[in-house]
Amino acid sequence: MDSADYWDEAEPDECECLCGGDEFAAAVGFSLRPDGEVRWVSLGLRCLTDGALGVHADWKINYGPSAHLVNRA
Ligand SMILES: [Zn+2]
Structure with a gap:
C-alpha cells in the first residue's frame, strides 16, 4: 500500500466533524x-x-516564486 491508497481510505473520517457534519x-x-x-x-x-x-493541514512551500499564491487567494 502506498501513501495515495492510505489517504483515499482515511479521507472519509478526516473530513467529518465530531458532530457528524x-x-x-x-x-x-x-x-x-x-x-x-x-x-x-x-x-x-x-x-x-x-x-x-x-x-486542518499545514504544508511548507519549498519552491518559488510563490507570491502569486497569496494574490490568488
Ligand atoms: Zn460540527
Missing part, C-alpha cells in the same frame, strides 16, 4: 518570509453545522 467552510492562511515569498500555507475547515474548527 460534513460541510465545511475553508479558510487558508499564509506565513510569509521577509522577502515576500510564501513559507507556509495553512488550511482550516470550519464546520457549518456547529462552527467547530475541524480538519
Whole structure:
C-alpha cells in the first residue's frame, strides 16, 4: 500500500466533524518570509453545522516564486 491508497481510505473520517457534519467552510492562511515569498500555507475547515474548527493541514512551500499564491487567494 502506498501513501495515495492510505489517504483515499482515511479521507472519509478526516473530513467529518465530531458532530457528524460534513460541510465545511475553508479558510487558508499564509506565513510569509521577509522577502515576500510564501513559507507556509495553512488550511482550516470550519464546520457549518456547529462552527467547530475541524480538519486542518499545514504544508511548507519549498519552491518559488510563490507570491502569486497569496494574490490568488
Ligand atoms: Zn460540527
